[in-house]
Amino acid sequence: MNGSASARALGALALAAGCLSTCTRPRELPPCDESPALPVAPKDPAAAVIVAAGDIAECPGGRQEETAALVEQIGPDAVFTLGDTTYPNGALDEFLDCYHPSWGKFRSITRAVVGNHEYHAPRAGPFFVYFCGGAGAPFEGRASFDIGAWHVVMLNSNCGGDLDVPSSVSDDFGGCGPDSPQARWLKEDLAAHPSRCTLAMWHHARFTSGEHGSADSMRDSWRILQDAGVDVVLAGHAHLYERFAPMNADGQIDVVRGVRGFVVGTGGKVPLHAVDEVHNGSEVRNIDTLGVLRLELRSEGYAWRFVPVSGGSFTDEGEAPCHD
């Protein structure tokens, strides 16, 4: 074999090897036409029922089928997923082969916030494409919509601090600082939607007793919510259930203007997390029961109930009015 033939053979080999790696067949996505625009029309506008949970699916090993059965049993008007939708990498295959067979049956009524594990995939792309717009504009991870009498805002909390999230991710949506595009958008959105009752949701819990700790990066967002009189914040990330008293941005109980936080990282991922030290304001915690949070969003208040998977005995329920 002369030099020229060797070079050609080597080139062909390199091309074939490259093609094996990169020339993959596109995967077929479930159709998006069943997914409506962001607003949700509840069956009873005076008492919209939503189900919320984060940290959901993992194959093998996750218990997402059990929590999906709870959602089916409750029959909510909307499902709010609180990030870390699939483990470990938020990959396209994980969404299509693991999440979709369980929680996927509620996709058309799901409104999803992006977690840190979604960013193990390039720019969390599989998450944004799978939810077809139910997660807001692609790569931004923020959106708002109305459900019954309530206004709901979804934020992206991937603002640094997670070792597994590339540092450039906050550039995708502008970060979480007080003058960030997300903060400006949040102020404008809340001013434009002066509902009596408002709920916010994102992935990294601002306050939690869980081992991941509280997300200080969401302090500015919490302050904006508090100033606007927002009532409830839902989050995940910590794999436990926890309910807080109404809190201000600095972590003090404020029953007049504070925002009540729920951490619902019990959507199916196991194991659940231990509690390091009980955080100020934490009213209820549970670290051994998977389940979902059922929220009834009424015209002037809300009622909550933690619904455990079959065999679980822990529950937590109550109700509260919205801020005047």
Add this chain to the structure above:
Amino acid sequence: MSRLTCTFLVSLVTTLVASVARGEASPARLRWSVDARLGYATAWTTGQSYLGPATGLIGGLTLRVPIHVEVGAAYHVGSIESAANDTLVYWSRRRSVFVHAAAGYDRTMLAGRLLVRPRFILGSFFIVDEAQLGGAMRQGIEPRFTFGPGVDILFHFGALHAGIDARVLFVPSHVAAPIGGLFGVFGVKK
């Protein structure tokens, strides 16, 4: 470049300068080499690969001791993923550049024709992510520090040599997925 990689490179240069000062690395006792690499690497993860087929270049110096030191860079083709339905088209690409420094011990056999070089590698992957969905596109670069052992097995034919380079690298973060790589080596030494 990560702080650890930088520290390692500074130590390497310091070692070389000290060797020259002691006369160990005088031109008569110093051998340099340039190697091309062509191979494949993979990581034990279900995530989209930033590795795959790779090509690279390594420059090395072997002291009298005989300690071999080298620096190199490699480009990994990575992978493309895509998905579509009637209304959406999604596309993402992930690839990487790996820069490294390494130190190894040269053990020759078969009258100098076979060289076995166990070595320790420090380096950093620079992972390039791109994703496109509808009309929106995002991209970014993520550095990821790695370290681990490797071994070169080289056959010498005069000034030329050829062989294999096998390596295992670890990523010290909680998404650590060990990396395995196998490369063909083609080079020249003086």
